[in-house]
Amino acid sequence: MSVADWFRVRGRSLQSISFSLHRLTGLVLFIYLLMHLSYLTSLKLGKEVYESLIATTVSPAFLPFDILLLLATIFHGVNGIRVVLNEFGIGYEARKAMLYAAYLITAILWIIASVAMYNFVVGVR
Amino acid sequence: MKVIFNIRRFDGEKDYWQSFAVPVFRGMTLLEGLFYIKENLDGSLAFRASCRMGVCGSCAVKVNGKPVLACETQISSVNSSKLDIEPIDNFRVIKDLVTDFEGFFRKHEAVKPYLIRNDDNYENPVELIQTPKQMKSYYTFSLCIKCGACYSVCPAAATRSDYLGPAAITAAWRFIADSRDEGKEERYEAVCGDNGVWRCHFAAECSEVCPKKVEPAKAVQKMRIRTALHAIKKVIL
Numbered sequence: 001m002s003v004a005d006w007f008r009v010r011g012r013s014l015q016s017i018s019f020s021l022h023r024l025t026g027l028v029l030f031i032y033l034l035m036h037l038s039y040l041t042s043l044k045l046g047k048e049v050y051e052s053l054i055a056t057t058v059s060p061a062f063l064p065f066d067i068l069l070l071l072a073t074i075f076h077g078v079n080g081i082r083v084v085l086n087e088f089g090i091g092y093e094a095r096k097a098m099l100y101a102a103y104l105i106t107a108i109l110w111i112i113a114s115v116a117m118y119n120f121v122v123g124v125r
Numbered sequence: 126m127k128v129i130f131n132i133r134r135f136d137g138e139k140d141y142w143q144s145f146a147v148p149v150f151r152g153m154t155l156l157e158g159l160f161y162i163k164e165n166l167d168g169s170l171a172f173r174a175s176c177r178m179g180v181c182g183s184c185a186v187k188v189n190g191k192p193v194l195a196c197e198t199q200i201s202s203v204n205s206s207k208l209d210i211e212p213i214d215n216f217r218v219i220k221d222l223v224t225d226f227e228g229f230f231r232k233h234e235a236v237k238p239y240l241i242r243n244d245d246n247y248e249n250p251v252e253l254i255q256t257p258k259q260m261k262s263y264y265t266f267s268l269c270i271k272c273g274a275c276y277s278v279c280p281a282a283a284t285r286s287d288y289l290g291p292a293a294i295t296a297a298w299r300f301i302a303d304s305r306d307e308g309k310e311e312r313y314e315a316v317c318g319d320n321g322v323w324r325c326h327f328a329a330e331c332s333e334v335c336p337k338k339v340e341p342a343k344a345v346q347k348m349r350i351r352t353a354l355h356a357i358k359k360v361i362l
Contacts, residue, residue, distance in 0.1 A: 005283035008214070011190020012278065012330060019280055019328035086327050089346045095329060 025072040133211040156195035172222040182270030192274040213277035236297035241308025263302035275331035291331035291341030298344035317352035
């Protein structure tokens, strides 16, 4: 009995796979939150320290990671809304349609957000 | 045609995989395959079965990762020449494919899965009238055969052994939704803890694998709303 059981997906439906992905993206976001707070805390060490950290991560080299982080965030948010609705007893009968819709919305939002981020970081201003 | 039954076995100390080549015929079920092995290839193979017709819920096993009733699953329907057969997850394995259902039934018992009436009178029993509509409101949930398939795929049960699980909560809902029952309050108390309905995170796999299409995930969510209202009422009144 361990948290590895959250990620048991063999033979499972998309419902379970979504649960596993939700947990996984949750862990990713938690690690990101810690990094984010570390960055903000670095302001205490001086503006230069903060700006040097930002210069490293807000760069074209980090863009793929940012885009993956966007995917994790958008999936976690959209899937989370689906789960909340289902857990309120809303749309149980349409749960499969809601699941497919969640993936579709995630894909659309991810593409839009990725383009916006690319323009911001690479500098198509 | 022969199909390989690759079975995860457990002898009390170690678990290991063992393969058997089973000659199959059209319409042959997994359970018939297991009986073939026991009768012809290895008499020490342990598995549980009783009714052979999807009623008793004894023969749930995991085939290629998915829990199924061995008696209701035709080998050809799995669509594979090699079947990985394992005991279902989230249960302690006793031997080979036989798992310990003691805790599962204790949880079932905890939700009082029987009609509770304030006017029980066994000397002069009265018929409890119910309309077809009233019966329909709980009928689906009454079809559970306690095979444990739902519990075995539940990630909430996988990480917390005292979670009541989908089957027990469905049993609670089956009686709460029954117009003849008068024991709702007792059952709300039994399922409203953090090891009850609030442990569910809606992976909804229970409804996907249920061989009787009982829809435990639906019962858990219905129960969740009722217990929430019950808890609010308890605070206000």
